[in-house]
Amino acid sequence: MRTVAVLGGGIGGLAASYYLCKSPHVTKVVVVEASSRCGGWLWSTRRADGAVFEHGPRGIRPAGAVGRNTLNMVDDLGLEGEILPVTSSHVASKNRFLYVGGRLHRMPSGISGLLRIVPPFSRPLLLSVAMEILVKKRREEDESIHSFVSRRLGMELADLAVDSLCRGVFAGDCRKLSVRSCFPLLYHAEQRRGSLALGFMLGSGPGPVVPPGPLAQRSIKESWAQWSLRRGVESLPESITDFLQQSGRVELHRDAAVRHVCPSASGWMIHLEDGVISADHIISALPAKALSSALPPSCQLLIQELQDIPTVTVAVVNLEYDGSILPVTGFGHLIPSSEDQGLLGVVYDSVPFPEHNRPDGQTTRLTVMMGGAWFQEEFGAPEMATQEQLLARATEAVRRHLGVMASPIWSRVTLQRDCIPQYYLGHHRRVESMRSFIRKNNLSLSLVGSCYDGVSVNDVIFSGRTAVEQLLGT
Ligand SMILES: Cc1cc2nc3c(=O)[nH]c(=O)nc-3n(C[C@H](O)[C@H](O)[C@H](O)COP(=O)(O)OP(=O)(O)OC[C@H]3O[C@@H](n4cnc5c(N)ncnc54)[C@H](O)[C@@H]3O)c2cc1C
Numbered sequence: 001m002r003t004v005a006v007l008g009g010g011i012g013g014l015a016a017s018y019y020l021c022k023s024p025h026v027t028k029v030v031v032v033e034a035s036s037r038c039g040g041w042l043w044s045t046r047r048a049d050g051a052v053f054e055h056g057p058r059g060i061r062p063a064g065a066v067g068r069n070t071l072n073m074v075d076d077l078g079l080e081g082e083i084l085p086v087t088s089s090h091v092a093s094k095n096r097f098l099y100v101g102g103r104l105h106r107m108p109s110g111i112s113g114l115l116r117i118v119p120p121f122s123r124p125l126l127l128s129v130a131m132e133i134l135v136k137k138r139r140e141e142d143e144s145i146h147s148f149v150s151r152r153l154g155m156e157l158a159d160l161a162v163d164s165l166c167r168g169v170f171a172g173d174c175r176k177l178s179v180r181s182c183f184p185l186l187y188h189a190e191q192r193r194g195s196l197a198l199g200f201m202l203g204s205g206p207g208p209v210v211p212p213g214p215l216a217q218r219s220i221k222e223s224w225a226q227w228s229l230r231r232g233v234e235s236l237p238e239s240i241t242d243f244l245q246q247s248g249r250v251e252l253h254r255d256a257a258v259r260h261v262c263p264s265a266s267g268w269m270i271h272l273e274d275g276v277i278s279a280d281h282i283i284s285a286l287p288a289k290a291l292s293s294a295l296p297p298s299c300q301l302l303i304q305e306l307q308d309i310p311t312v313t314v315a316v317v318n319l320e321y322d323g324s325i326l327p328v329t330g331f332g333h334l335i336p337s338s339e340d341q342g343l344l345g346v347v348y349d350s351v352p353f354p355e356h357n358r359p360d361g362q363t364t365r366l367t368v369m370m371g372g373a374w375f376q377e378e379f380g381a382p383e384m385a386t387q388e389q390l391l392a393r394a395t396e397a398v399r400r401h402l403g404v405m406a407s408p409i410w411s412r413v414t415l416q417r418d419c420i421p422q423y424y425l426g427h428h429r430r431v432e433s434m435r436s437f438i439r440k441n442n443l444s445l446s447l448v449g450s451c452y453d454g455v456s457v458n459d460v461i462f463s464g465r466t467a468v469e470q471l472l473g474t
C-alpha cells in the first residue's frame with residue numbers, strides 16, 4: 001500500500017493514522033481535517049489558572065478488549081505519567097444518582113443494593129434478575145432497547161434505569177435505539193444463552209482478544225473504573241498528532257475540508273477547496289453525512305444509507321462554583337425522560353477529577369448536558385437556541401436538583417451539533433449493506449468512527465485499528 005488518505009482528524013481518523021504508521025507496509029499517510037484543530041469531540045478548555053473543563057468525553061473506561069486497546073496506545077504514546085485513574089472503590093464509581101419525583105436517588109450498587117427495595121424502584125433488583133432467567137427467549141432480528149428490557153426485566157427498569165442510561169450514553173431515546181447495535185452483549189446474551197443473567201455468568205460469545213500491556217495490567221491490578229488525563233482528554237489526540245508528525249510519513253492538512261472524492265484508475269482523487277490529493281485507499285473517519293456529500297453519484301446506495309444515520313445535538317454547559325457546594329458526592333445524576341425531557345444529566349466533574357479544579361482555593365466543577373434526542377422539541381432549532389437560554393436552564397437545574405442557590409463564578413456553553421449518531425432499529429443491517437456495497441464495487445474505502453460500530457472513544461479507536469488490520473491483511 002503506497003498512500004492512504006485518512007479523512008477526518010477526530011479520534012477515529014487519528015487512531016487509524018497511528019495504526020497505519022505502526023505498519024512498515026504503508027509509505028505515506030495523508031490526514032485531511034476540516035477544522036484548525038484535530039481531536040473532534042475530544043475537546044478540553046485549559047484555563048490559565050490550571051482548571052480544566054471538558055466539552056466532550058471526560059472519562060474513558062479501561063474495561064474490556066477495547067478499553068485495554070486504548071490503554072496500550074496511551075502507554076505507547078508515553079502518556080502514562082499523565083493518567084488520572086478513578087478506581088472502582090472511589091465514591092465517583094460507587095455513587096450514581098437518578099433524579100426522579102423531584103429528588104435524587106442513589107442507584108443501587110453492591111449485594112445489599114440488589115437484595116433490598118431501593119427507591120425509586122419498587123422491588124429488589126435481584127428479583128427482576130432472577131425472574132429474567134425464566135423469560136422465554138425471542139428470536140428477534142432487532143428490537144428497541146426499551147422493548148427488550150421491559151420484556152426481560154420489567155417496565156420499571158426500562159422506564160427509569162434504562163431510559164436514563166441511554167440518555168447518559170447516547171443522549172438518545174431508548175424507545176428508538178437498537179439493543180442489537182447499542183448493547184450487543186445484551187442482545188447476544190439472549191440469543192446465545194436464552195437470558196441476560198446466564199449470558200453474564202457463562203459469557204455471550206467470542207469477542208476481540210487484546211493482550212494487556214503494562215498500563216492495562218496496572219489498570220486491572222488497581223481496579224480502575226475510568227481514567228482521564230492531567231491536561232484533559234484532548235491530550236490524547238494532541239499526543240497522537242505529535243507521534244504522527246514525528247513519524248516522517250504523515251502529511252497533515254488542517255483547515256482542509258474534503259469537498260468531493262472520485263474513484264480514479266489508481267485509487268481516489270480527493271478534492272479540497274484549494275487542491276487535489278491522490279491516494280490508493282481512503283479511510284473515512286468523517287461524520288456519515290460529510291462522507292455522503294463528498295461521494296460521487298455512482299455511490300448512490302452508500303450515499304443514501306450514510307444520510308439516513310440520524311444524529312443528535314447536545315448542549316454542554318460547564319459550570320464552576322466557589323466552594324464545595326454539592327449536597328451529595330458521586331459521578332453525577334441522570335434524569336429519565338419522564339421527569340424532564342430536555343435535561344439529560346449533570347456530571348459532578350470535581351468528584352472523579354479534583355486535579356482539574358483550579359489549584360488555588362476550593363471550587364466545584366459541574367457539567368449539565370441537555371437536549372439530545374429531545375433538543376428540537378425542548379429548545380427549538382439548534383441555530384436559534386441562545387447561550388443565555390441554555391445557561392439559564394442549566395443553572396436552574398443545578399438549583400432545583402442540587403439546591404445550589406449561588407450563581408456560578410464561571411461558565412461556558414457549547415452547542416455540540418450532531419455529535420452523537422443514533423443507532424436506531426436495523427442499524428446493523430445498514431452498516432452491513434454499506435460495507436457490502438463497498439466490497440461489491442471494489443471501492444478502496446474503509447468506514448471508521450462513531451457512526452458505525454460503537455460511539456465510545458474506545459470503540460472508535462478500535463474501529464480505526466480494525467480498518468487498518470483489514471486493509472493490510474494483518
Ligand atoms: C458531549 C459528549 C460527551 C461524550 N462523552 C463520552 C464519554 O464520556 N466516554 C466516551 O467514551 N465517549 C464519549 N463521547 C463520544 C465520543 O467522544 C465520540 O463518539 C468520538 O469522539 C467520535 O469520534 P470520531 O472520530 O468518530 O468523530 P468526530 O470527533 O466527529 O471526528 C470527525 C472529524 O471529521 C472532521 N470533518 C468533518 N467534516 C469534514 C470534511 N468535510 N473534511 C474533513 N474533515 C471533516 C471534523 O472536524 C472532526 O474532526 C461523548 C461525545 C460527546 C459529544
Ligand SMILES: C=Cc1c2[nH]c(c1C)Cc1[nH]c(c(CCC(=O)O)c1C)Cc1[nH]c(c(C)c1CCC(=O)O)Cc1[nH]c(c(C)c1C=C)C2
Pocket residue numbers: 061096097165167168169170171314331332333334344345346347369455456457458
Ligand atoms: C447526560 C448525557 C451524557 C453524559 N455522558 C454522555 C452523555 C450523552 C456520553 C457518554 N457517557 C459515557 C459514554 C461511553 C460509554 C462506553 O461504552 O464507554 C458516552 C458516549 C459513559 C457513561 N456515562 C454514564 C454511564 C452509565 C456510562 C456508561 C459506562 C459506565 O458505566 O461508565 C452515566 C452518565 N453520563 C452522564 C451523566 C450525567 C451520567 C450519570 C451518572 C453524562
